[in-house]
Amino acid sequence: MNIRLPGFVSFLFQRSRSVMAAMVCVGVLSGLCSAGVLALINRVLQQRHDQESLLALGFVAVVAGKLATQIISQLTLTRFAQDTTLDLSLTLCKKILQSPYRRTETYGHANILVTLTDDVSMLAWSIQCLPQLAMNAAIVLGCGVYLLWLSWPTFLLVVTATLLGAWGYHWLHTRAFSTIHSSREARAQLFRHFRSLTEGIKELTLHRQRRTEFIDQELHGAADLYRRTSIDAARQYAIAEAWSHFAFYSMIGIILFVFPLMFPLSTESLIGYVVVLLYMMSPIWGIIGILPTVERGQVAFENIQRLGVSLDKSSESLPSAVLPVAATRLDSLTLESVTFQYATDSHGNDPFALGPISLTLCPGELSFVIGGNGSGKSTFVKLLSGLYVPHAGEVSLNGTVIADANRDWYREHFSVVFSDFYLFEKLLGIEEERIRTSAAGYLSSLQLDHKVKVKEGRFSTIDLSQGQRKRLALLTAYLEDRPVYVFDEWAADQDPQYKDVFYMKLLPELRARGKSVVVITHDDRYFHLGDRVIKLENGKVVPS
Structure with missing residues (x-):
């Protein structure tokens, strides 16, 4: 033109x-x-x-x-x-x-x-x-x-x-x-x-x-x-x-x-x-x-x-009807022969593929996901939480099959702290009453109450160490109070003392509350605390 x-x-x-x-x-x-x-x-x-x-x-x-x-x-x-x-x-x-x-x-x-x-x-x-x-x-x-x-x-x-x-x-x-x-x-x-x-x-x-x-x-x-x-x-x-x-x-x-x-x-x-x-x-x-x-x-x-x-080419058009409210509890979350594959890169190299993966997550269950670098752990987190759309297979939540029309509803059931997380200064999308009644207690449990306060739904500061910022991200996830919690290498930046607190106190508490918890980790000395260990190699699930 x-x-x-x-x-x-x-x-x-x-x-x-x-x-x-x-x-x-x-x-x-x-x-x-x-x-x-x-x-x-x-x-x-x-x-x-x-x-x-x-x-x-x-x-x-x-x-x-x-x-x-x-x-x-x-x-x-x-x-x-x-x-x-x-x-x-x-x-x-x-x-x-x-x-x-x-x-x-x-x-x-x-x-x-x-x-x-x-x-x-x-x-x-x-x-x-x-x-x-x-x-x-x-x-x-x-x-x-x-x-x-x-x-x-x-x-x-x-x-x-x-x-x-x-x-x-x-x-x-x-x-x-x-x-x-x-x-x-x-x-x-x-x-x-x-x-x-x-x-x-x-x-x-x-x-x-x-x-x-x-x-x-x-x-x-x-x-x-x-x-x-x-x-x-x-x-x-x-x-x-x-x-x-x-x-x-x-x-x-x-x-x-x-x-x-x-x-x-x-x-x-x-x-x-x-x-x-x-x-x-x-x-x-x-x-x-x-x-x-x-x-x-x-x-x-x-x-x-x-x-x-x-962005419009594959945009997920939400239906005109109002989507149902996210469930407050999880009955079951099933992945049936789910696969995901990246596009071929500019050099023509074979793309990385994850799966097929079949598993079921249940309430009150703690799962560890392990594997070496490049094994597909981060891809698995994005696929499980609904950020990536499966190329094949079926995902269902509480008996409901997940498709484009209800994928946003599906994502509302997850609280995720990614390895490359972003910490918002304001607690967006969380009810004021929950912040007012629970935030101070969580700050105390996370040993941050001497450094950070929550005022008008906003952290007084986020100018903290990486480990402390991750604790604030964890606090945000706690306040969301969703059925499924996913932590991607959360403990990697924590000192040994606080790793013990995370694995031996915080995770069991979430499990006791009926949450399904998935933890990506290399800390093998805590694996005995979990209900299962899922090992990935080159995008495949192998015996652990």
């Missing part, structure tokens, strides 16, 4: 046809007022009139109309742009949370972050440029009409030069468009390295050679790619702009030096033509300057659409 603007504009008209139509009309009116100012100035300069006072009043009225329409158009569309981009951001956030976890995981956190930040911001900026684009286009149109009234040969020359300039600019502009895409992808790569910098700062600080290679090769390489693609795009736009200037000045030169040889023109007529053309120069260059911004906005819009469509 060579012309990018229509899709961008059609989205805005679909969102609010009346607002966009009104803003375009106001912008055009502002541009026509500008052309009217030019006509009045040119008429007064060419000859004096007895109605100068009337012309002066007309001049004041037209200028006032231009300023008023410009302000109204800009302010109204600015508000419209903010509302639109905010709605887009919230819609994308909802889609991300409603989409299958595996799809968002595959799309990549860095790409999603760039879309939610850079692309949405660029789209907002592009929308706000539209009134100026409409005003400048109206000024050029009004000046063209005025030139036609002054001299049709001059008008034809202007039209011809404009079409030639627009053709050359479009050709150069099309070449620059692919560079904009490359620049955006380079920026996403740079974001990934920034994330590596912030999340791996300890490892980089401790290893000079790693730090040096990261900065000199990875970070500098990505930054240089972003710089080169950005400069290349700017260079191509500069050439396109220079071409349009060349066409414009060539047109003025023809009017000044060629037209007098072909047509009997008075000095006043020449001055009028040149004044009109010079007046048109600013809006023409304004249009040229705005187009790259609008083009970048179109690229951003396409990226936003691509993310939304990608």
